Amino acid sequence: MRTHAQAVVIGGGLIGCSILYHLAKFGWTDVVLLERSELTSGSTWHAAANIHGLHDSTNISRLQHYTMALYKELEAETGQGCGIFQPGSLYLAQTEAREHQLRLQEAKARRYKMNFYEVGRDEAERLHPLVDFDGIRCIMYEPEGGNVDPSGVTAAYAAGARQRGAEIHRFTPVTATEAQADGSWIVRTPKGDIRTQWVVNAAGLWGREVAAMAGLQLPLIPTEHQYFVTETIPEIASMGRRLPSVADRDGEYYLRQEGLGLLIGAYERNMKFWAEEGTPLDFGHELFPDDLDRIEENMMRAVQRVPAAATAGVKKVINGPMIWSPDSAVLFGPAPELSNYFCCNGIIPGFSQSGGMGKLAAEWMIEGEPSLDMFGWDMARFGHWAGKTFTKARVQDQYSHRFKIHFPNEERTAGRPVRTRPAYEMQKEMGAVFGLNFGWEHPLWFAAAGEPREETVGFTRQNWWGPVGREARMLREHAGIIDISNFAKYEVKGPGAEAWLNAVFANRMPTKVGHSCLTPLIGKRGGIAGDFTVTRLADDEFMVIGSGMAERFHQRFFKSVPLPEGTTFRSRTEELGGFNVAGPKSRELLQRLTNDDLSNEAFPFMRSRQITVAGVDVVALRVSFTGDLGWELHCKAADQVELYRALLKAGAEVGAGPVGSRALMSLRVEKGYGSWSREYSPEYWPQEVRLDRLIKTDKDFLNRDAYLAVAENPARDELIMLSVSAKDADATGGEPIFLPDGTPIGQVSSGAYGYFVEQSLAMGYVKAGTAKAGDKVTVAILGRPHDAVLLAHPPFDPEGKRLRS
Numbered sequence: 001m002r003t004h005a006q007a008v009v010i011g012g013g014l015i016g017c018s019i020l021y022h023l024a025k026f027g028w029t030d031v032v033l034l035e036r037s038e039l040t041s042g043s044t045w046h047a048a049a050n051i052h053g054l055h056d057s058t059n060i061s062r063l064q065h066y067t068m069a070l071y072k073e074l075e076a077e078t079g080q081g082c083g084i085f086q087p088g089s090l091y092l093a094q095t096e097a098r099e100h101q102l103r104l105q106e107a108k109a110r111r112y113k114m115n116f117y118e119v120g121r122d123e124a125e126r127l128h129p130l131v132d133f134d135g136i137r138c139i140m141y142e143p144e145g146g147n148v149d150p151s152g153v154t155a156a157y158a159a160g161a162r163q164r165g166a167e168i169h170r171f172t173p174v175t176a177t178e179a180q181a182d183g184s185w186i187v188r189t190p191k192g193d194i195r196t197q198w199v200v201n202a203a204g205l206w207g208r209e210v211a212a213m214a215g216l217q218l219p220l221i222p223t224e225h226q227y228f229v230t231e232t233i234p235e236i237a238s239m240g241r242r243l244p245s246v247a248d249r250d251g252e253y254y255l256r257q258e259g260l261g262l263l264i265g266a267y268e269r270n271m272k273f274w275a276e277e278g279t280p281l282d283f284g285h286e287l288f289p290d291d292l293d294r295i296e297e298n299m300m301r302a303v304q305r306v307p308a309a310a311t312a313g314v315k316k317v318i319n320g321p322m323i324w325s326p327d328s329a330v331l332f333g334p335a336p337e338l339s340n341y342f343c344c345n346g347i348i349p350g351f352s353q354s355g356g357m358g359k360l361a362a363e364w365m366i367e368g369e370p371s372l373d374m375f376g377w378d379m380a381r382f383g384h385w386a387g388k389t390f391t392k393a394r395v396q397d398q399y400s401h402r403f404k405i406h407f408p409n410e411e412r413t414a415g416r417p418v419r420t421r422p423a424y425e426m427q428k429e430m431g432a433v434f435g436l437n438f439g440w441e442h443p444l445w446f447a448a449a450g451e452p453r454e455e456t457v458g459f460t461r462q463n464w465w466g467p468v469g470r471e472a473r474m475l476r477e478h479a480g481i482i483d484i485s486n487f488a489k490y491e492v493k494g495p496g497a498e499a500w501l502n503a504v505f506a507n508r509m510p511t512k513v514g515h516s517c518l519t520p521l522i523g524k525r526g527g528i529a530g531d532f533t534v535t536r537l538a539d540d541e542f543m544v545i546g547s548g549m550a551e552r553f554h555q556r557f558f559k560s561v562p563l564p565e566g567t568t569f570r571s572r573t574e575e576l577g578g579f580n581v582a583g584p585k586s587r588e589l590l591q592r593l594t595n596d597d598l599s600n601e602a603f604p605f606m607r608s609r610q611i612t613v614a615g616v617d618v619v620a621l622r623v624s625f626t627g628d629l630g631w632e633l634h635c636k637a638a639d640q641v642e643l644y645r646a647l648l649k650a651g652a653e654v655g656a657g658p659v660g661s662r663a664l665m666s667l668r669v670e671k672g673y674g675s676w677s678r679e680y681s682p683e684y685w686p687q688e689v690r691l692d693r694l695i696k697t698d699k700d701f702l703n704r705d706a707y708l709a710v711a712e713n714p715a716r717d718e719l720i721m722l723s724v725s726a727k728d729a730d731a732t733g734g735e736p737i738f739l740p741d742g743t744p745i746g747q748v749s750s751g752a753y754g755y756f757v758e759q760s761l762a763m764g765y766v767k768a769g770t771a772k773a774g775d776k777v778t779v780a781i782l783g784r785p786h787d788a789v790l791l792a793h794p795p796f797d798p799e800g801k802r803l804r805s
Helices: 014-025 058-080 098-110 121-127 149-163 204-213 292-305 307-311 348-367 388-400 424-429 467-477 497-504 548-559 587-593 637-652 659-670 706-712
Strands: 004-010 033-034 089-092 138-142 167-169 178-179 185-190 192-201 221-230 243-250 253-258 261-265 315-323 331-334 340-343 432-437 440-445 480-483 488-493 516-522 528-538 541-545 568-571 574-584 606-612 616-621 630-636 657-659 717-724 736-738 744-754 758-766 776-781 784-791
Touching: 004 014, 004 758, 014 033, 014 149, 014 340, 014 348, 033 149, 033 315, 058 098, 058 149, 098 138, 098 736, 098 776, 121 138, 121 331, 138 221, 138 516, 149 167, 149 348, 185 606, 192 432, 192 467, 204 340, 204 497, 221 253, 221 292, 221 606, 221 784, 243 292, 253 292, 292 637, 315 388, 315 424, 331 348, 340 348, 424 432, 424 440, 424 637, 440 467, 440 659, 467 480, 467 657, 467 659, 467 758, 480 637, 480 659, 488 497, 488 548, 488 657, 528 548, 528 574, 528 606, 541 568, 574 637, 574 736, 587 630, 606 637, 616 637, 630 637, 637 657, 637 776, 659 744, 659 758, 659 784, 717 776
Parallel strands: 004 033, 004 192, 033 167, 089 243, 192 340, 480 657
Antiparallel strands: 089 138, 178 185, 185 192, 221 261, 221 315, 243 253, 253 261, 331 340, 432 440, 480 574, 488 541, 488 568, 516 528, 528 541, 574 630, 606 616, 616 630, 717 758, 717 784, 736 744, 736 776, 744 758, 776 784
């Protein structure tokens, strides 16, 4: 066994073997995989191994299509069969909401030239004559859908990796992973130790235990999961061809052909956890006792849809473990707190995603960043707050509602609240309806007396649409008070603070106390990894404000630049609360509470000052994400309630009141302001998002060379704004954009109704040169074309006069 390696992959299941294969394929041949038992032990060997291409996330759809195509390439490359069956998949919609979901996915498929389209009942009955299509509103067909052989695919990845020089050692448990001062690791096993540049935790059911060796806690918990295979069904035996699989997610089961019978699986409401405190080390190829009573309701719905299934007995039952994250998506990427420790844990649709995960993992380790923005998979989306209680509650919700639609703007309540600010109870009494942001509860909108305090969900406008409009108009006409405590806030202090910030960020840092700047953070491929406001509070002290949900994500960038001696960097997000007071009467409101001069001459735009408001010391920044006149006020968390009460009382005197984040979304879209993870992403270059003007290339900064390598490239995509003819639903993000002749040219990044300008609006990207201001296009809201026109300027205050008045 090697004593040194570029990477050691821990875990010989489907994902570990895929990562090993892709590392070798990308040029790292000095790589090793360690498996405590046989390959496929744990969850891989008993998986149903269904494959499908479409997903609500466009990037995940891309990766799933890559995976499906890869299996045939693997067979040709290695000679190892993957057991590929691709008779297609039928997707059924029983409800209007499911129809909306499928039609939107079909529109995305046209956008990306993926093979997924609607078929009529006659064609569906020809494809699968055993299905009763009564009550089905819409049927989509994916010709490449199907299933593979779990052991065959895993063996093919392993064979491909070995052919490229990788080593695989079975029956070699890892007993310790020890971090070294130079960022490398020593991986200890009974057969010897390996010093490695990277550790990859792909340990499946044992992901928690492997992570704990490195001092890392992962929010994961296993459950039992069952499916069964029927005896031979005569109608299938006489068919002479393989039948497509059936995705009837409203029925809460999945169904496909297996041999000459059917495989039927379910995610039952009465779910069951397993190994909550840790996965037994001696577990491997075992199964749990059958418990079909738990999935009886799901089985009956499947039998009603395919009556022939009722005629066959049960040939075998598989009841095995799966391990889940709180949102059922993989925990993926380098652990921000550790050096060179990569995680790929908690994978559910592994056989649809294994190739894509392996490819992105190899890109991330070898090239420093994946080629696609996958923040929705990034393990950094969870922090220390995602403990066992939260994880268990969320996994229970995810498992028991596995096929429930994730609606736009939906906020599920399981496991909450986790983290609250001092003003939480006060806001609750005021009628606040809360959302979750990196563990924090924050007000989405405020219900008036007599209005429901629980929001409905769906693709069309919901019960919060009216109250949010009330808040948005109030702010534009008078003023509003927005809780911005969940913004990430950092303190950089010491003699090297300015130099360090200049070495991290692309813009030049403020040289005068009381001045602020906006600055991008550049990624490894020259794209936008973040956007921040930096304020100089003193000669040797700065305040940095960024995206709250990306706080752990951004740790990777901050720690990559060493701090000068005597200089400190620390997060103050938990210590500080804050409010944005914005609107044409915001100055009048605040002036009632402070003796400081807030006039435009004394306190201009993009300036800051430490002042006292209603007896509370605050850092006041003359900025506002609403695009209106306004100030951000940041105070100690202990003073949040006192400051809030004073602001609300003074606000009532000028017609102002509380405003939630839903209204803030509408207001910033009206103004055309981009938002990180929507408009701003590592996939987009600064010149494509109009942030290149903030980059100072006459100084050094993090990933400057990567930016210079793309800086002169013409924009591939252009950030645009649309006014959309929409009556009962607005764009939310991800909807494809087409020319009138049906040619796909882009997609929406953000959407909202602009209550003040009285237009349904969308921001998005189109291929450079395909459309200009004034051109007509269509946007696939609800999967159906809605007329839209490109705007030359944001509809609200395009010249920025109110912001600077």
